[in-house]
Amino acid sequence: MSSLLSKSRGAVAHRFKRLRAQSFRPPIPAGGDRPVEMDRDVVIDCGWGRLLFGQTFDDAAVLAQVMRAEAPDRRDIAFYIRDPHVALAAAPQELFLDPSHTFRLDLTTYRGSRRLARGFHIRPLASREDATAVNSILAARGMVTVPPDFFERNKESRVVRVFVAEDAGSGEIVGTVMGIDHAHAFRDPERGSSLWSLAVHPQARSPGIGAALVHYLAGRFKALGAGFMDLSVMHSNDEAIALYEKIGFRRVPFFTLKRRNSFNERLYVGPRPESDLNPYARLIVDEARRRGIGVEVTDAEAGFFRLSYGGRIINCRESLSDLTSAVAMSICDDKAVTRRVMERAGLRVPAQVETDDPAERAAFLKEVGQVVVKPARGEQGRGISVGIDTAEALEAAVERARTVCERVIVEEYVEGEDLRLVVIDYKVVAAALRRPPRVVGDGESRIRDLIERQSRRRAAATGGEAHIPLDGETERCVSRCGFGLDDVLPAGMEIVVRKTANLHTGGTIHDVTDIVHPTLVEAGVRAARAIPIPVAGIDLLVEAPDKPFYAFVEANERPGLANHEPQPTAERFVDLLFPQSVPAAARLTELRGPAPG
Structure with missing residues (x-):
């Protein structure tokens, strides 16, 4: 018995070694409908991870061993698993059955979409700039990013095909999709195809981008002679499932295996106690857990939690912590006080008036031309009206603001873009334009x-x-x-x-950290020190993020740290709370400075 087991393990190791040596699949031969033998043990590199075609594996132990060789920070997927229970038994501690459904579009009857794409067009991925934009979309959607050189190496590939949706006005990449041609991947006798990595930028303005990418890929594969196009979608993603069924996809009984890793953890451990936390609190909690910091959720609905590490305990509400004093909170809470503090600190501030006299408000409006009306206390953009230019509209805006706070501020309207600076430990960690x-x-x-x-x-x-x-x-x-x-x-x-660019009222965020002007960085740090506050969102109106002109708007004592990808906002926040949790290598690098060259 032991001899047979040894031989079996030896055979698996031999085939696994051969698999690792494979670099590409041979093209399907010419010759019309001549039957061809399907390639065996097929693994395709997709950049974000490897795709294993389960129907090409005869031995579940070999498939399991290939899955166990998943590279760090990648996400391998084994698709079309014939006997998932057998494959799981080969590595039960490392593999799990993915809770996704498989859907198929019959391309022999597919007729395409009559709806024209408006505001964008779809084309093949063509440059490193495209690759960078695609990775930004994947990161924003919480998906695994792809090494840019992967796209360069596969531009002419007949197996992996990547397309992007480009905004017609701005030229920005707003969506992406990847497709695999099974005929060229492993000489599939069914001449199938599959769709992967469909993602639309969360701030894309044009409707229908995701559906258009699906239709485009389906049309390309149909033209190449594919008989069907399959995809995998999370069982709970009702919105996506409804879209695919509307297009014509139907569910088919195929299964998917994935490896237990940190990226997939939420799929196999079940809901966490803090699953009801909002994204701003969850981002911090996840970072704390990664470092072994204890987490106790004290009020999920309001975003309260307690962190503990090495005897140190800190209470938080999202990015507001025990480290922020009540005095600093009071300064940020009252916008009139905030403005006076900033003016004394030497920052540029717009003219402002706080009065109950409509005549005085009208006179101020006439003097400055346009105004912003906002409650003296409030958050998340509630009660704010921007660009008011008539006395009638001014009084209506005052009444709206009073539904949030009885005290109302009328402020000079300054033309410009809304820049949010996230300042942590008196350093600018992220800078983003917020657009209405x-x-x-x-x-x-x-x-x-x-x-x-x-x-x-x-x-x-x-x-x-x-x-x-x-x-x-x-x-x-x-x-x-x-x-x-x-x-x-x-x-x-x-x-x-x-007119307001606040995220909570539908505004969008665009990272500009790499180009923000030093004068704006200095203004953000000076504002935080003037309060003083260790974590703050400093809002400025700017001519452009790479130009020095600004006007201070307000300071937020509980800035949202989410939606600032790829900047490490949560990491720097946890660094501030628990400096000893910073990895030793990072601490040494900070002490010694960056490596030469």
């Missing part, structure tokens, strides 16, 4: 419907944190563009539906 929500017309939908669809997309991308309110301020902004909420917006026309 906007919609793009399709020539068919009412503006109200476009806003609701965009609001659902923003909510899905932010874990329910972002919504575009259909309130008086939204109606006013739409009216200033010359439309009503029930008007149909012409195809391709884009309008801003709120």
